[in-house]
Amino acid sequence: MRVFIIKSVNLLIVAGILALYCINVHKVGEEKKAIAEKTDKKEVVSDSGNNIYFADDGIYEGSGDGFGGEIKVRLTVKDNKLEKVEILSAENETKDYLESAKKILDDVIDKQLVDVDTVSGATLSSNGIISAMKDAIKNGKKKSNDSAF
Numbered sequence: 001m002r003v004f005i006i007k008s009v010n011l012l013i014v015a016g017i018l019a020l021y022c023i024n025v026h027k028v029g030e031e032k033k034a035i036a037e038k039t040d041k042k043e044v045v046s047d048s049g050n051n052i053y054f055a056d057d058g059i060y061e062g063s064g065d066g067f068g069g070e071i072k073v074r075l076t077v078k079d080n081k082l083e084k085v086e087i088l089s090a091e092n093e094t095k096d097y098l099e100s101a102k103k104i105l106d107d108v109i110d111k112q113l114v115d116v117d118t119v120s121g122a123t124l125s126s127n128g129i130i131s132a133m134k135d136a137i138k139n140g141k142k143k144s145n146d147s148a149f
Contacts, residue, residue: 061088062136066101066128068092073132082112085133093125101125108133 060075069092076084085105090098100122107116114133118126 060136062132062134062139064128064131064133064135066090066093066131067097067122067124068094071125071128071132073129073136075133075136082109085109087129090125090128093128097122097125101129104129 057077057079060077061072062075063070063072065071068090071090071093072088074084074086074088075082076086085108087098087102087105100119103119104116104126108114114130114137116130118130
């Protein structure tokens with residue numbers, strides 16, 4: 001009986017800690033999203049550390065260094081969510097590496113995260129795409145989105 005009581009108390013403590021953590025994470029994420037919506041800041045880190053919140057819908061472009069040189073990307077944002085990621089140019093990238101690295105684009109959209117896992121065998125090209133997306137988020141100029149939607 002004593003073991004049962006000890007295990008029950010431990011279970012309640014763990015459940016309480018988990019509940020408090022979830023409540024706090026949710027509050028922090030909502031506060032940061034509200035800040036993004038009230039300011040001109042285009043990206044705010046959320047509860048998981050890498051979620052993307054945009055203050056403005058639109059099209060953002062950025063660049064990063066991949067295996068063969070500069071990679072340029074375009075991010076399309078609608079309803080404060082990343083809707084589409086396109087590679088605009090990667091002229092000096094090895095075609096096979098770039099094609100493998102493009103697999104991360106679906107992960108970025110699905111997870112709404114920029115820091116996704118790189119593709120094994122195409123790490124430098126993957127890092128170039130990730131770097132270009134971060135550049136678009138932080139420094140990219142908002143383009144007209146009239147034709148995008």
